Amino acid sequence: MDARITLHVDGVARSLxxxxxxxxxxxxxxxxGAMSPKKGCDHGQCGACxxxxxxxxxxxxxxxxxxxxxxxxxxAQGLANGDGLHEMQRAFLDHDGFQxxxxxPGQICSAVGMLEEAEAGHPSHVTQDLTGPVVLxxxxxxxxxxxxxxxxxxxxxxxxxxxxxxRKEGSA
Amino acid sequence: xxxxxxxxASNAAGAVAAVAGHPGAAFLGGGTNLVDHMRLGVASxxxxxxxxxxxxxxxxxxxxxxxxxxxxxxxxxxxxxxxxRSRYPMLSQALLSGASGQLRxxxxxxxxxxxxxxxxxxxxxxxxxxxxxxxxxxxxxxGYTRYHAILGASEHCVAVHPSDMAVAMVxxxxxxxxxxxxxxxxxxxxxxxxxPGDDPWQDTVLGHGELIVAVELPxxxxxxxxxxxxxxxxxxxxxxxxxVAAALDVEGGTVRDARVALGGVAHKPWRATQAEAAxxxxxxxxxxxxxxADAELAAARPLDGNAYxxxxxxxxxxxxxxxxxxEATP
Ligand SMILES: Cc1cc2nc3c(=O)[nH]c(=O)nc-3n(C[C@H](O)[C@H](O)[C@H](O)COP(=O)(O)OP(=O)(O)OC[C@H]3O[C@@H](n4cnc5c(N)ncnc54)[C@H](O)[C@@H]3O)c2cc1C
Ligand code: SF4
Ligand code: FES
Ligand code: FES
Numbered sequence: 001m002d003a004r005i006t007l008h009v010d011g012v013a014r015s016l017x018x019x020x021x022x023x024x025x026x027x028x029x030x031x032x033g034a035m036s037p038k039k040g041c042d043h044g045q046c047g048a049c050x051x052x053x054x055x056x057x058x059x060x061x062x063x064x065x066x067x068x069x070x071x072x073x074x075x076a077q078g079l080a081n082g083d084g085l086h087e088m089q090r091a092f093l094d095h096d097g098f099q100x101x102x103x104x105p106g107q108i109c110s111a112v113g114m115l116e117e118a119e120a121g122h123p124s125h126v127t128q129d130l131t132g133p134v135v136l137x138x139x140x141x142x143x144x145x146x147x148x149x150x151x152x153x154x155x156x157x158x159x160x161x162x163x164x165x166x167r168k169e170g171s172a
Numbered sequence: 173x174x175x176x177x178x179x180x181a182s183n184a185a186g187a188v189a190a191v192a193g194h195p196g197a198a199f200l201g202g203g204t205n206l207v208d209h210m211r212l213g214v215a216s217x218x219x220x221x222x223x224x225x226x227x228x229x230x231x232x233x234x235x236x237x238x239x240x241x242x243x244x245x246x247x248x249x250x251x252x253x254x255x256x257r258s259r260y261p262m263l264s265q266a267l268l269s270g271a272s273g274q275l276r277x278x279x280x281x282x283x284x285x286x287x288x289x290x291x292x293x294x295x296x297x298x299x300x301x302x303x304x305x306x307x308x309x310x311x312x313x314x315g316y317t318r319y320h321a322i323l324g325a326s327e328h329c330v331a332v333h334p335s336d337m338a339v340a341m342v343x344x345x346x347x348x349x350x351x352x353x354x355x356x357x358x359x360x361x362x363x364x365x366x367x368p369g370d371d372p373w374q375d376t377v378l379g380h381g382e383l384i385v386a387v388e389l390p391x392x393x394x395x396x397x398x399x400x401x402x403x404x405x406x407x408x409x410x411x412x413x414x415x416v417a418a419a420l421d422v423e424g425g426t427v428r429d430a431r432v433a434l435g436g437v438a439h440k441p442w443r444a445t446q447a448e449a450a451x452x453x454x455x456x457x458x459x460x461x462x463x464x465a466d467a468e469l470a471a472a473r474p475l476d477g478n479a480y481x482x483x484x485x486x487x488x489x490x491x492x493x494x495x496x497x498x499e500a501t502p
Contacts, residue, residue, distance in 0.1 A: 062208055
């Protein structure tokens with residue numbers, strides 16, 4: 001069954017007709033040509049499809065596009081300001097935070113969303129004092145990024161990239 | 173995936189009417205379990221009624237000192253809520269141990285309670301499974317049982333309930349507030365999920381079209397000293413092998429009261445009433461904690477692949493209680 005929806009993707013309102021069965025990920029990639037979110041598993045297990053959905057990081061493979069009619073989405077591509085890279089993108093380049101790059105757009109969106117959660121003081125599974133301030137140690141970064149798998153195993157450099165941005169922002 | 177119609181509910185009564193009046197309909201929360209099941213062929217609703225725009229997204233303090241959690245509150249927001257963090261730390265910890273950051277931003281409180289087992293046979297439509305297809309048999313019995321139940325199972329199903337959140341909530345004596353066509357009813361969470369018995373396809377006591385609107389937690393002052401510990405195959409982003417939620421009230425070296433619940437052991441979040449009874453009035457020592465664990469585990473019946481869960485539950489329970497009692501003696 002078809003539905004007419006509007007998604008605000010990387011700053012542009014896009015109207016499209018989708019079958020209700022279309023995932024948000026497939027709507028972005030196959031209907032709107034937003035190719036930075038990747039399909040790794042299609043079961044919520046890898047994080048490659050992570051975008052910022054209404055300002056928060058979210059997987060898009062276990063969401064129906066029709067259920068997000070009207071949503072504002074920022075993909076990894078949309079984080080850049082034209083040719084000016086987002087500081088998280090820059091840090092991934094500077095630290096070699098990838099090898100094949102397949103997981104990278106999801107990693108970057110997740111990292112940006114994660115830093116905002118930490119800034120808002122949200123604890124993680126490894127936070128000792130649930131009501132205290134959040135300091136992004138490497139353990140904290142690893143735990144908070146555990147929803148993003150990297151088959152190339154670039155984890156050490158991914159953590160380094162995120163640590164650098166977190167330090168600049170005063171959260172590590 | 174079968175075709176389906178989609179509706180966005182604008183009020184709770186309308187959502188209930190839409191699903192109750194349509195046998196093939198289902199509520200849609202964050203979708204992180206239902207969409208997966210639809211893709212796997214485990215579920216095939218022909219109408220989805222999206223309830224995420226209903227005004228059930230608040231965590232409120234109750235006059236009694238308890239807390240009311242809207243069914244639409246996202247797992248991430250509930251874990252980060254100040255009331256929950258300060259009064260019921262085991263609940264924040266349980267939520268934070270589940271899934272991943274980007275899934276918790278989608279997953280709702282109602283959907284988390286109703287998520288279905290991760291039994292591999294249940295999720296694989298090519299294998300017999302009494303829960304998915306009544307009467308076809310249980311592939312797990314005599315098959316791969318490493319993740320399965322040690323308590324309360326039946327000859328028809330040995331699956332476990334996968335939720336972390338529900339384990340902490342059952343220890344906290346939560347009540348589920350449900351809206352049906354005839355109005356609201358309240359169900360104790362400990363009675364909300366079922367044991368498999370002869371009808372393992374029925375996970376809970378919820379009827380078709382009944383909508384979870386909220387979960388209420390009673391005041392429990394000693395829960396400020398509580399913890400959730402989850403044992404799993406990797407350090408993060410994995411379901412529990414076993415887990416323990418506990419709160420401990422210790423004074424002068426004696427346990428005055430305790431709450432204990434177990435995850436990964438049964439078809440439902442398991443309230444460890446035998447352990448609690450053994451703890452009340454006992455000295456707060458490792459010996460008492462071991463005895464309490466043994467009291468609970470006396471009824472355990474391991475399968476071929478999961479006998480390891482018995483010492484794992486015992487050790488985890490003793491460790492959690494020991495840490496909580498150490499916090500009590502400065
Ligand atoms: C990769 C992965 C890893 C995970 N790891 C964990 C983990 O470690 N621990 C853990 O606890 N969970 C884990 N989960 C499960 C996750 O917590 C659940 O999928 C989530 O909580 C379900 O919530 P939802 O809102 O997305 O539910 P949905 O998928 O929208 O719905 C689930 C079910 O509940 C029904 N429903 C939803 N809301 C209501 C309501 N208010 N009233 C009546 N019926 C309703 C739906 O009809 C459906 O049948 C994991 C999931 C994934 C995909
Ligand atoms: S344990 Fe339950 S869910 Fe798993 S195969 Fe057997 S009947 Fe199905
Ligand atoms: S493709 Fe969405 S989590 Fe893997
Ligand atoms: S860089 Fe190849 S999967 Fe991560």
